[in-house]
Amino acid sequence: MAAAATSPAGSDGARTPRQKEMKGLLLGRYEIGKLIGQGTFAKVYHARNVSNGEGVAIKVIDKEKIMKIGLIAHIKREISILRRVRHPNIVQLFEVMATKSKIFFVMEYVKGGELFSKVAKGRLKEEVARKYFQQLVSAVAFCHARGVYHRDLKPENILLDEDGNLKVSDFGLSAIPDQIKQDGLFHTLCGTPAYVAPEVLARKGYDAAKVDIWSCGVILFVLMAGYLPFHDQNVMSMYKKIHKGEFRCPRWFSPDLIRLLTRMIDTNPETRITIPEIMDTKWFKKGFKHVKFYIEDDKLCNVDSCDTEEFASLLDHALLEPETEIESRRKIPILPRPASLNAFDIISFSRGFDLSGLFEEGSNGGTRFVTAAPVSTIISKLEEIAKVVSFTVRKKDCRVSLEGSRDGVKGPLTIAAEIFELTPLLRVVEVKKKGGDRFEYEEFCNKELKPGLQSLVMGEVADSSYNLPSDTK
Known part of the structure; x- marks a missing residue:
């Protein structure tokens, strides 16, 4: 539901009964606007914080539905993960609220749209692609340092703010070390086919950090080429290409970029490049500036009760x-x-x-x-x-x-x-x-x-x- 935080706000006209109900649930602190995204178990609305006028995205989760199908631990883990990751290039969680029937995630509202929308128009200039990639790697490195692995990195889950800065979103499939099995690996099959690493498809266990690096490599290829490195109308044929690591770099890729991509999109996770090694490559370091920001540990948001x-x-x-x-x-x-x-x-x-x-x-x-x-x-x-x-x-x-x-x-x-x-x-x-x-x-x-x-x-x-x-x- 990455796109949820990108659509324009709704009008200030008459609200539906559901919107009025939600406004009451939120103690009148947020004026609920237009529905901007919808999934199986959640809806996302644009809203306005009445105290400061700032726009937010509010994800509304139906508690009964997630409990019926056993997604309890999934939501709990998502909350735990969003507590850990506060970074300028990650969509921020402001607060969590709940009632007997709903759970509300109040999120940062990102206005610039999905990165996918930019790539869909064609390949990006190298300096623009490099900037986005640097911000992506910076965010992923931060997540990994905090014990969080995204596992579904793709342009659709990356947003752009009004200043053109990248924001990683949608941590619903993310993992934490608690999920590692006795063999020291993750085993959940997840991700998006075109961006998933071959070891995930092999179902023999995988290092989630290495999986994120593979996905970052595929994203970099897409930014620079304007198309996927592995693509086929038949999904099984595409999986075979991913398993073999069959891809060709366009003629406009520089030797430094080709070397970096070859090491990122490496079918062997043992020899695949690491985040520190990526950040030390010549192509990556060009114009790179470390992001400095203040983090107040574990004090991420306020929580209000609507009925207590x-x-x-x-x-x-x-x-x-x-x-x-x-x-x-x-x-x-x-x-x-x-x-x-x-x-x-x-x-x-x-x-x-x-x-x-x-x-x-x-x-x-x-x-x-x-x-x-x-x-x-x-x-x-x-x-x-x-x-x-x-x-x-x-x-x-x-x-x-x-x-x-x-x-x-x-x-x-x-x-x-x-x-x-x-x-x-x-x-x-x-x-x-x-x-x-x-x-x-x-x-x-x-x-x-x-x-x-x-x-x-x-x-x-x-x-x-x-x-x-x-x-x-």
Whole structure:
């Protein structure tokens, strides 16, 4: 659905009932415009952020449909991937919202159209093709460094902004290291036939980084030639050409370009050129400038609930701090910093707005509560509780493990507590049963843990959504 972010905005005329409903769901923050793209499970609308007037693309996913056909993990992975990849040459995810029936991705609106539209008119000038290719490789290198592999790179999934800069989009088929099998390879058959690497077609496992490099090579060939290196009306015949690596470079390709393409479109992934080697070639380096940009780790977007006031008020405390404050805290660490909760984590604070519940059956047996107490005070409280019941305490940074000394029905009771930073003034403590019997855990929570930690829980949020103990499994 790469084209979704490229079409012109709709008119400001009368809205359909569906558009009015969506506007309400989004708390009136986005004026929904024209439908600009549609897939099997999602629709993409142009919208306007009413606070600043900027255009965005909103991808609306039907939750019921994706759950029925087992795409739960797929959507969860896409969210995880989009959290990792913020780069000037990658379409940006601004925020994620959800209701009981829909999931909304608020994306960067890219006005310039697909790269495919430019290539469809004929081959590009070498300096233009080189610029696009440099930006593409820069984006792909960044993704790989963050453990993300696109696996469906093609001109249709590459957009151009109004300044003519390239933006990689559509990470729906992307992969992360968690999907690697025991042999260290990926095995999912995916991609677009004309751009897919031969090892993917062979179905014997593949290195996803090398697959992306092959696709980049095919894209470069298309930019410079105006046609595909492997093409046949019969798909099986085309696959045979890909498997053999049969392609010819036009006469206008320079020797340096031919050498680069030959190493990228190499049927042997073991000898195929790597990203650092590509960036070190003479053809690539001509006029190349490294992109400098600031990334604020894992704080990519805000998330609002459309039907939970508690969540909306909590979010007010979770707005991003000024960049100068973030930098100064990094330079002068006093105590181990808790991991920062980002917008995606905050979703789980409200049961009516719990994305983890969309993707996983049941609960993880954990309980969270919000506190203004310092990390050191929280840890001290946990140590005091452990001392009273003769539990062993193990600490690592902002994680604390309380381990019982006697065997219960299902072995020793073990409880893990982890501290997260919500804002510079607020912490979230998550408590889970890691081992032992459920009844013993609940008894421990009611008699020891809850009374011991109650003084830390913030009164204004100390209700059934946040308080100890929780129902565990």
